[in-house]
Amino acid sequence: MTDVTHHTPEEVAMQIRHLAEQLQTAGRKDLLLRAIGAPLLEELRIEAAKAKLSRLLITKDYRFFLVDMGNREIELQPVHKAVYLLFLAHPEGIEFKRLGDYREELTRYYMQTAKLLDKEKIIDGVNHLVNPLDNAINEKCSRIKKVFLEMMDEYMGSYYIISGHTQKHIAGSSRIWYERLKVIILPRELVVSEITLRITPR
Numbered sequence: 001m002t003d004v005t006h007h008t009p010e011e012v013a014m015q016i017r018h019l020a021e022q023l024q025t026a027g028r029k030d031l032l033l034r035a036i037g038a039p040l041l042e043e044l045r046i047e048a049a050k051a052k053l054s055r056l057l058i059t060k061d062y063r064f065f066l067v068d069m070g071n072r073e074i075e076l077q078p079v080h081k082a083v084y085l086l087f088l089a090h091p092e093g094i095e096f097k098r099l100g101d102y103r104e105e106l107t108r109y110y111m112q113t114a115k116l117l118d119k120e121k122i123i124d125g126v127n128h129l130v131n132p133l134d135n136a137i138n139e140k141c142s143r144i145k146k147v148f149l150e151m152m153d154e155y156m157g158s159y160y161i162i163s164g165h166t167q168k169h170i171a172g173s174s175r176i177w178y179e180r181l182k183v184i185i186l187p188r189e190l191v192v193s194e195i196t197l198r199i200t201p202r
Contacts, residue, residue, distance in 0.1 A: 053159055056192065057071075058085075058191070058193040059195075062078075062195070069151070078110065078117065079110060081113040082110035088191065091184070096137055099130040106130065107122065141162045144162060162183070163185070164180065
């Protein structure tokens, strides 16, 4: 086994690259994947994508722009912006069935993005969004996805849309349950916000 204790990070990287090339030449990408591990592979995928992803600017008047794509504006209705801001503020993800727990926060975002809309209509709209028996939240997320995918390819778009992520939990030795979270995986350092957006850390 190679001792990397006294090597610089750059030297270690070169050794890893050499070993990876050996496994590829031997046709054993399966071993390479096993060695890296799925969680690290996802982190590497995000790191590689950062160079291509655009910063997302949110202005004081709640307009959304892709800064590094010619300042193209993401044109969404106030309700879609409110939903997007909620999920942007929660990189840990939110289960649709628990949206009721975020009613107050979602209402606040909606009131900020739809200042000319009657408050009763806003509250009614939020009631539809947080109702687990209503399809409103799915419709809004589908619309958001459509707008982003009209501006970029599906791979890049996957970082900006609200997408599904299932998280496995184990309690003790027998009890297993899953959280079916919805998340925006865009690295938050790419979010440039002129408004106060309280992002909950992972």
